[in-house]
C-alpha cells in the first residue's frame with residue numbers, strides 16, 4: 001500500500017552527493033517558488049512571473065519530450081534542491097545544451113551542482129551518445145561559470161552585450177564540451193570525488 005508521507009525513492013542517476021530523478025506533480029509548487037524567486041531570476045534568463053498553472057503545463061509536457069530531458073536534483077536524504085536538464089537535443093548532430101537551477105539557495109557553492117552536472121554529462125555522453133554539450137552563462141554569473149569550467153566546458157565565444165540585467169547590458173558567454181575533453185575529468189571524479 002502506498003504511503004503519502006513516504007518520500008520519493010525514485011533514482012534515475014546516482015551521484016556522490018545527489019541523485020537525479022524525474023519530477024512528480026507534487027514538485028510543481030516548489031519549482032514555481034524557485035522560478036519566481038528574485039535572486040534566482042537575476043541569474044537566469046527568466047523575466048516574467050510564472051503561475052503554478054504554467055508550471056503544471058510545463059510539467060505535463062516534459063515527460064513526453066525526449067529533446068528536453070529535465071531531472072530534479074535531490075540530496076541523499078531525498079530533499080529536492082534543484083532542476084537540471086539537457087535541452088534542444090539534436091539527434092542528428094548529437095548536440096544538446098545544459099542548464100541548471102539549484103533553487104534551495106543554502107545549497108549553493110557546496111559542490112551539489114558539480115556532482116549533478118558530472119552525472120548528467122555521464123548520461124549525455126555515455127548513455128545518449130551525444131557528441132558535444134553547450135551551455136551559456138551571463139558574464140556576471142561567476143559561480144555558474146566556475147562550475148562549468150571545472151566540469152570541462154571551454155569558452156567558445158562571447159555574444160557581446162546580448163543580455164539586459166541589473167539595468168545594463170552584459171555579454172553572454174558561450175561554452176562547449178566534447179566527450180574526449182570531459183572523459184579524463186570524469187575518470188578523476190569517479191576515483192577522487194574532485195574535478196580539479
Ligand SMILES: CC(C)(COP(=O)(O)OP(=O)(O)OC[C@H]1O[C@@H](n2cnc3c(N)ncnc32)[C@H](O)[C@@H]1OP(=O)(O)O)[C@@H](O)C(=O)NCCC(=O)NCCS
Pocket residue numbers: 040043044082100101102103107108109110111112113114115136137138141142143144146147150
Ligand atoms: C550555478 C549552480 C547550478 C552551480 O551549482 P553549485 O552547487 O552552486 O556549484 P558548485 O558548488 O558545484 O561549484 C561552484 C564553484 O564556483 C565557485 N564559486 C562560488 N561562488 C563564486 C563566486 N562568486 N565567484 C567565483 N567562483 C565562485 C565555488 O567555489 C565552486 O568552485 P570550487 O569547486 O573551485 O570551489 C547554482 O549555484 C545555481 O543554481 N545558481 C543559481 C541559478 C544559476 O545561476 N543557474 C545557472 C544559470 S547559467
